[in-house]
């Protein structure tokens with residue numbers, strides 16, 4: 001048994017994904033953080049995963065949206081008859 | 094999120110609500126298109142999907158609770174529209190068999206290449222070489238159930254519970270799909286980096302950091 005106020009490397013590794021996503025309880029977040037502060041091996045893995053995660057998110061979000069998309073949606077909404085509303089009024093072609 | 098409208102009975106569309114609806118939609122439209130593009134993997138289908146979701150959302154706008162999260166509400170409609178439109182198609186043959194997801198895949202691969210313990214951060218060196226196109230290709234290579242969840246996760250920063258509400262599956266399932274999807278994505282990224290000759294340039298990139 002180890003002190004309940006500490007996480008082992010194994011316990012930290014099992015929680016690394018949730019820690020990166022801040023999906024742990026406040027107490028677990030604290031325990032993982034405390035371990036990463038003192039364990040170079042786990043800290044290196046965490047740093048690597050965090051960098052990849054940030055890089056993937058950043059690169060995925062760079063995209064060009066068709067400039068007239070909102071205008072086309074507005075036109076289709078305008079073509080819906082207010083009052084007649086509902087799915088029955090939807091054009092089906 | 095509960096609907097105030099009885100099932101099967103469309104909410105009335107009030108005069109002036111089109112402008113109000115569009116004021117809600119416009120700020121999330123770019124993100125919705127980006128997500129639709131990862132879902133469908135092509136621009137024409139993505140545009141169709143976003144337009145269809147927008148119309149569905151407009152018709153159901155009466156059931157949107159003012160003050161609640163419009164983005165999550167709209168993405169649920171978008172995701173449902175994607176599933177109802179594309180799920181019945183036969184399995185996409187572009188889905189790659191990725192095998193069981195290994196842990197710390199990129200960490201291990203870059204360590205094996207001897208890129209760790211140098212002055213240049215190995216993860217940063219790798220990410221600097223990968224372009225949006227490569228990351229996109231990797232996410233599009235994921236099997237559909239992982240691709241949808243991973244897209245909502247990577248593109249939108251939704252919390253696990255929000256993704257569970259959007260996709261309509263238990264949060265535990267979402268958690269494991271995100272974790273697994275992230276590992277599958279790392280493996281796909283490395284394969285693409287190898288295919289595009291990026292891996293071969295990494296050693297130089299890290300050594301130049303000296």
Ligand SMILES: [Zn+2]
Pocket residue numbers: 008009010012035039040041042043
């Ligand atoms: Zn450790």
